[in-house]
Amino acid sequence: MRFSDIIVAAGSGSRAGGDKQWRDLGGQPVLRHSFEALRAAGAEEIVVVLAPGAEARARETLAGLEGWRGVVGGSTRAASVRAGLAALACPPGQPVLIHDAARPLLPKAVVQRLLEALETHDGALPALPVADSLRRGPAGTMEGVADREGLWRAQTPQAFKRSVIELAYAAWADEQPPADEAEVVQRHGGRVALVAGDPRLMKLTYPEDFAMAEALLPRQIRIGSGYDVHRWGPGGSVWLCGIEVPHDQTLIGHSDADAGLHALTDALLGAIADGDIGDHFPPTDPKWKGASSDRFLVHAAERVKARGGRIVNVDVTLICERPKVKSHRDAMRQRIADLLGLPLDAVSVKATTTEGLGFTGRGEGLAAQAVVTVDLPAST
Known part of the structure; x- marks a missing residue:
């Protein structure tokens, strides 16, 4: 009708x-x-x-x-x-x-x-x-x-x-x-x-x-994944998951080349089907040269929030032979938790090697992958 x-x-x-x-x-x-x-x-x-x-x-x-x-x-x-x-x-x-x-x-x-x-x-x-049962009490005391x-x-x-x-x-x-x-x-x-x-x-x-x-509100759970790679070059430290790690090389990229945060940023954008990190922060734009990847991750989190979404948990895996990540893992988890406003037990960071195989095994570069869970209002 x-x-x-x-x-x-x-x-x-x-x-x-x-x-x-x-x-x-x-x-x-x-x-x-x-x-x-x-x-x-x-x-x-x-x-x-x-x-x-x-x-x-x-x-x-x-x-x-x-x-x-x-x-x-x-x-x-x-x-x-x-x-x-x-x-x-x-x-x-x-x-x-x-x-x-x-x-x-x-x-x-x-x-x-x-x-x-x-x-x-x-x-x-x-x-x-x-x-519910009804009571009379205009003065704040039950009267009937x-x-x-x-x-x-x-x-x-x-x-x-x-x-x-x-x-x-x-x-x-x-x-x-x-x-x-x-x-x-x-x-x-x-x-x-x-x-x-x-x-x-x-x-x-x-x-x-x-x-x-x-x-x-009706809700839906979305899963997002991200993957990023950077090659090694001369340097004295590397940024990984928001933490500066001493190392005899650094990762080469237009920004600070933090592969962990880049993968995580892409995962968040992917969960809400909002493009990728290159759409929001083009590597051809000189404004982002040397930029801290913290900014990219916070931007992606704000995009999730603008959609009425809530980040449930994040999981980052760093793939490299060196540097050893274990001693820095808790600091990385805390940094990501602070950036995303998450409890620490909702943030996982881990590392693995490829047993000497592939470009990471040969020490040519480092890879990172990330998976996130986002709670969003259901589409109408």
Whole structure:
């Protein structure tokens, strides 16, 4: 069924610390999550109701997404919804879903249940039965028990035919603003269905709600691998896994030639399919001549974080006959742990030889390989 949508994003979000619709959740703003969920459910037209002056921020947040327009809301939710209704282009008989931007984890099945309920009702909203026992205690001390029978926790989006909600708002004469659109339609004589909501459809109201929402985001585990080689040349020390190791040679490269960190950087970029170290730090660019490879690794870690990802563990293997790595291994592990913000037991560094075989066995160069595990939000 075709439907339009209004996303109410004009609130200040003060209880959540402010600007909650713009805050990051799993690597992207809350508003974008809500928008993409509605688009995935089939919304063909979306009006985003914004606070005055937030238009540019909305364009940045929804960059690359089509089929939406922004409109400035009012001082109350009701005023904002009315502004959104006035901006719609859909016909009077088309279903309109009105959704809080601060409910980003909207399952497609909830939208389907709402649209089905509209076939026999004037409106519909998702709701959850109250499971906890209720107490009265306005002064912080228990004064009685409230009956929870027949009580429901209302969620959004709430669904109505456009003509139904517009006529109901036009008839609203109470000076007190309504709690939501379902109240407006019911007061106007409409029948509003309660359909099964979803616990994931929580409203981000307080700062701690963001941690809960992060935990509810669908996740995926990605594996990345990296490999790097540098040849030996004249020198008195070599950089390996962020540690300067005394040696009678050094590795030759455009940067500091830290093969361990280069392999690890490539592994992180590979886990998020973000190219390789040469794409981000071209060896033809003089800016990176002699650069510390710490910078490359931190950059890759920041790219993972920007995607809402979390590095779970890393494993680096250095392949060489010399220098001997064992006495420096703990320092290398600690350096990588510090650069990536990982606990030490999530970082492995080890070394092996090729028993005199190949270019590493002949002492012509050193090789490194790395494997990483990254926890990412699942692709929509």
